[in-house]
Amino acid sequence: MYQLTKNKANSTPLTPLTFLDRAAIVYGDSTSILYGDSISYTWSQTHRRCLQLASSLSSLGIKKGHVVSVLSPSTPAMYELQFAVPMSGAILSNLNFRLDDKSLSVILIHSESKLVFVDILSLSLIIDALDLFPENIQRPELVLINDDTLAPRQIPALPKSVYVINNTYECLIARGDPNFKWIRPDSEWDPITLNYTSGTTSSPKGVVHCHRAAFIVSFDSLIDWSVPNQPVYLWTLQMFHSNGWSYPWGMAVVGGKNICTRKLDAPTIYSLIETHGVTHMCAAPVVLNILLNFNKATPLKNIVHVLTGGSSPPAAILTRAEELGFNVSHGFGMTELIGVIISCAWKRGWDRLSATEKARLKARQGVRKAGVAEVDVVGANGESVKRDGVTVGEIVVRGACVMLGYLKDEVATAQCLRENGWFYTGDVAVMHEDGYLEIKDRIKDVIISGGENMSSVEVEAVLYMHPAVKEAAVVARPDEFWGETPCAFVSLKDKLKEKEIPTEKEIKEFCVEKLPRFMIPKTIVFRDELPKTSTGKIQKHVLRKVAGEMGSLSLPPPQQLLSSRI
Amino acid sequence: MYQLTKNKANSTPLTPLTFLDRAAIVYGDSTSILYGDSISYTWSQTHRRCLQLASSLSSLGIKKGHVVSVLSPSTPAMYELQFAVPMSGAILSNLNFRLDDKSLSVILIHSESKLVFVDILSLSLIIDALDLFPENIQRPELVLINDDTLAPRQIPALPKSVYVINNTYECLIARGDPNFKWIRPDSEWDPITLNYTSGTTSSPKGVVHCHRAAFIVSFDSLIDWSVPNQPVYLWTLQMFHSNGWSYPWGMAVVGGKNICTRKLDAPTIYSLIETHGVTHMCAAPVVLNILLNFNKATPLKNIVHVLTGGSSPPAAILTRAEELGFNVSHGFGMTELIGVIISCAWKRGWDRLSATEKARLKARQGVRKAGVAEVDVVGANGESVKRDGVTVGEIVVRGACVMLGYLKDEVATAQCLRENGWFYTGDVAVMHEDGYLEIKDRIKDVIISGGENMSSVEVEAVLYMHPAVKEAAVVARPDEFWGETPCAFVSLKDKLKEKEIPTEKEIKEFCVEKLPRFMIPKTIVFRDELPKTSTGKIQKHVLRKVAGEMGSLSLPPPQQLLSSRI
Incomplete structure (x- = not known):
């Protein structure tokens, strides 16, 4: 029996890039992306644009294994690049546009990035970063992403620089080949993304994930949140955060309508929700706060499902959110785990509880998603802690979501990817009696007195x-x-x-x-x-x-x- | 960059068996299985029962790589065995209880089955099959699955046989260890199931699938059908058909309520739908026909989503189904592809069309699911046929859904798993202009005049x-x-x-x-x-x-x- 094993037909590498080919067939005429008053694409257009862009990257000499970076908020270009860059065979490095020039230059040099797509409002920042490059280090090529929705006065003057920009984003798309055969990974373990952690405790580290992880987490995130076909998805989450928690790829699976926005103030978000009939959005806790503290907020016409991560939402916030018509789900993720991998799966029985009790339960990070093999909370010797809601331990994870490692950092990689086969998250939690875990702290934040x-x-x-x-x-x-x-x-x-x-x-x-x-x-x-x-x-x-x-x-x-x- | 590759933490084998551990936590108090008036389990009970059963199988000497067979309709035991047998490390072989004793004996001998779980109403059949074994061939042990919902008069007298049955299903569960550590596969390519094709064109072949395929297809089938959390799922499909199209495992992901039934007549099915508020069911076309031709059928209170395979439903059937409140989806699958892998993904724009036009579109098998890497329709030289709805070719498939191969049949395996890396289905289809394919025939059924x-x-x-x-x-x-x-x-x-x-x-x-x-x-x-x-x-x-x-x-x-x- 064990003579039968994988063969050429069933070992085709898992990759989220296949989702887009299919979306072009199933949802070809449906809207893929909306942005401002001027941009509206269908899934066949998005598919074609990504192929053209990938083809142009190839023409520019980008090859398998090269790093291509992006510095942009959640615009249509940012969305397309989540597919187009890996379709060219390159590794996608999403950069945080809120970093300073020094941090960016360190990251760009560390990643050996060949090319940076840069949003026009971050152009000045990236040029400052490139100016900090030592003489002997090759600078990446820049491709400018213009934005016609911006008024000329919104675009700041550029700093003086010797740096020449040869290409704009739309030019690359225009001269690309729509029949380009995108570059499939040789193995599903080939890298697809390189995202740098924001580093509350140390210098940024380059987290490398593979095609397989991106594929599995995309599926897992759709199932765990019960995302139906053709949702209307609002990009209040920055896609540079762990590839938008995998939803750029996921939306191609279900043919969602991506509402892109650069502005994240309460009036803009409420207006987009109402205009487009938004059904789903991911949001950092701070965005959720902005929405709920907006004094002109009125109850939503239809329920909006909100997925939030980071610190757990307090009871008052959850109650207020529900009054307005937001259905808030809460999860735990980290860049090293390519998105949200533990979620506070809701039980029907909890519907009957009081608001405070609901909030207490929902504030817990919860249980692993179905696509994650194992999650545990362990003590110093690797033993599972008691399920008593009191004994603290470190959260450890096993499964396809775990990164390949930190780029060029064997020491840091070995610290979290232990010999015993577990990934150590550095987060301290307790395990409750019902098997739901609750985060208490970062390891480094524990005080021993x-x-x-x-x-x-x-x-x-x-x-x-x-x-x-x-x-x-x-x-x-x-x-x-x-x-x-x-x-x-x-x-x-x-x-x-x-x-x-x-x-x-x-x-x-x-x-x-x-x-x-x-x-x-x-x-x-x-x-x-x-x-x-x-x-x-x-x-x-x-x-x-x-x-x-x-x-x-x-x-x-x-x-x-x-x-x-x- | 490519130095980073899989590690112990992220290469944990993908397997659907991890779903059940999680279901016991998330849906522990919710109903997992309902059957008749007497059987109702929660997900923690199902989890515990499966662990106990797996432990008892181990005690009986069942080891990794052994084949354990089941001969049963879609009862609670049949559901549990989809988990418990592979949890013991064994390979699950679901048998068709409508086969005759001769076919069964051929399959049991071919599979070298060590043990057969047999439903009480199939006991006489299996004993006849074992009586056909040649003297020199070891017979599998039998475990009897009793059914308290049956009246004594429904249980036929057994044929005379020297065969001794030492165990019953419930005894094995009762004496099993609820803390048993289920046997994880060493590799995700390890076999999990061995299902025999019914063989319209030749003798039965033993299709072997691996844990990875079962995991991926479970996810894919939930997403493609937009199955929400905690659906109420009615087992009108026999689980021996390609592991119930992966929904036994899928229901553990979403914490569904499995309504099991032995009787598949129209009054029983309508009554179960109404009593339990069924939301989803898979059904062979013949079951759908039985339901729609039932002259006492009245419109359903709530929509029931029906997934059907095989021949495409005629317009009249689809119209009648929608009038009654069934939302019918149509797909294409085969045992070699571990379930339904092509489905007629519905487009919103089609809602506006006439009933006839809708039926014409829905009768097409459709497009690959998102988890399937590639599907094509190719001519004799492997070239894609024109997208004209006329030119016929053979459907070929690549992806995690493709079987490992046919057990002990290298010739048949090589015929469909070709050197060019594609699995050849033997089904003839055309590709329509919009990228949806439609099956025309089996290769062997094409007539060349x-x-x-x-x-x-x-x-x-x-x-x-x-x-x-x-x-x-x-x-x-x-x-x-x-x-x-x-x-x-x-x-x-x-x-x-x-x-x-x-x-x-x-x-x-x-x-x-x-x-x-x-x-x-x-x-x-x-x-x-x-x-x-x-x-x-x-x-x-x-x-x-x-x-x-x-x-x-x-x-x-x-x-x-x-x-x-x-």
Whole structure:
């Protein structure tokens, strides 16, 4: 029996690129992309444009294994490039247009990118980045993506540069061959994307994923969210975030209508929802906040399904979202796992619960999607933690979603892709009795005081409850006796009255009833603003450095070491 | 870049068996299986029962690579075995309980089956089959599946046999270990199923599929049919047909409620639909006919999505189905492709068309599902046929759905798994201008007369239009001059009046206006009944033999060979 094994016909590499050929047949006449008043494509047009673009890339000398980068918000070009670049055989590197020139130059040099597609509003940024290249390093070619929906006054003057741009995006499409045979991967393990992590804890790392992972996660994401045929999908998520959580490829499977937008303010989003009858959107928590805090928001005509990731939505946010007609799903993903791979799968029985109870359940990250082989929460020796909702461990994952590795970084790769066959996420979670997991912290954010682990997130949650606190971040401060003690960086709300401004002592007292003694911050540092990454995440590694330089607190040792905690 | 390749974490074998672990968490409290008045399981019970069963199989000595067979209609046990057998590491062989003892004994011997789970109503059949085993061949062990929903009078007396049955299904479950670690495949290319084709053209062949194929097709079938979370799925399809078109595994992904039934008459099916609020069902065309021809049928309360395969549903059937509230989808599959892999994907624009036009479009088999890499219709030299709806060629397929091969049959395997990397289906089709294909015939059913290919199905379609014809099958009769001529075998409807019974000449005249001259049957043979397989397909190979023995017709050669056809 085992003599029969894979053959030429059944081992055709899995790749999401085959989705587009099919979409051109099944949904050929249906709208694929809408953008502003001027751009509307059908799936056969999108298919043809991608083939033409891939053919032009080949003509420019782009070959299998080359890296081609894109710096753009979620425009039609950004969507097409998710297919066209890998169709040319190249590896697609989506760049974050909110990075600074220095970070971009580091990434471009590290990736050895041959060519960068750049949105006109990021042109100045990329030129600054290229100007930072050392003399001896070859710069990538630039292709300009114009945008006719922009008014001339919206386009800033370019910095002076010797850099010459030979091609525009539409020229490449126009002179491409619509009958181009796109370059199939030799193996489904061939790389398709190279995305750099935004790095809250360290320098950016280049995450490489293969065609197989992109194929499986596309399917998995459609099934897990029950996406029906021909949804209307609004791009409130930046596609540079982990390839738009795989939905650029997924929309070609179900023939969705992609509503692209550059503007992400509440009036624009509500207007697009109403005009186009949006059914689905993914959104970072911040976008969801913008929508729900918009004071002119009125209930939606039809339900809009929203998938959000990152920190779990608080009960008040979920209640408000449901009142307006948003059906919010919550998941967990990371660039290394090519999108959202754990989701808080809803159970029918939960429909009957109170809003608070629903929010508590929904705030948990949940269970692996069906296409992920295994997810576990493990202790230091790799053993599964108890399903008690209390014992913390690290989330580990196995399955097709796991990256090939970090580009040119064997040490970092080996740190998370362990010999025991698991990918270590660096996220700390508990496993609840019902098998749903809930994230507590990043590994590096765990503070160990007197041998006791504490989650900085839990301490922060208490600080956020204080009426005067706008932002809070808790990190470890080294301590001669205790090893570490919790140190809180806090920014206060604007326009507080004099008497509303708390002292360090008042903040600590506020925590007393709400936290075990050892978790109460021993240091409170007030700041006007906490340092953040370009994607808005608080940079704990910066604060950790500050706390590190403070040195040890002179705390009195406890009277009875075994029975009390500081 | 290409140094990064698969690693231990991301190369975990794809297998549908992981779906069940997850279903036990996500849908643990929800109903998994309902059967009669007495059986109702939740997904955690199904999970536990499957683990216990797999553990008992291991205790009985079943090992990786052994074949374990099942002979049962779509009962709860049949559903559980789709998971439990491969969870023990064994290969699952679903047997057709409509076969005769001789065919069964041939299959059991060929597969070297170690153990057969047998439904109580098929016990007598399997014992007859085992009695046919030669002395020197080891017989498989039998495990009896009892059914408490049957009345004692429904259970026939057993034939006399020396064969001893040591175990019953429920005993094996009862003594199994619920904490059994199910046996994961070493590779996703390891076999999971061995299903025998029913063989309209030749002796049964053992089709071997791997875990990877089962995983991919499960996902693909859910997406293509837009199956939502927690559907109510009625088992009108026999699971022995290509593993129930992958929906046993698929239902674990979406936490569906499986309604099992042994009876497939119209009143039972309508009653189950109403009682349980059925949302989805797969059905062979004959079951659909039974439902639509039921004279007491009244419109359904809610839409029921029906997926059907095989011959395309005529317009009248589709119209009637829609009137009643069935939403019929139509696809093409075969055991060698582990289910339905081409489907007539519906386009929104078609909603506006007339019923006849809709039926014409829906009768086409359609386009590949998104998970299938490539499908083409090719001529003798492997070139794609014109997209003209006229030029016929053979359907060829590439993708994860293609079988590993036929067990112990290198010749048959090499005939369809060609060196050029394609799987040849043996089905003849045309490709329409819009990229949808339509099946015309089996390769062996094409008749070549005077160098002109004709589709026997098209000739049969005309014969079926005759008001007195009940069944028609057209095969080639050898001819000295023309090579072959079409020969029709016809059975007439019951209770015709004397004057309604047509003569051979009348049948031919009926065809004159409707077919090209060369396609009009030159021979008409009336039969009371046409020979059929156990699954109800007409056995053309039997008729072909009869026609072959008739020898050449003495037809006059044409006067002008180049300008006319017989």
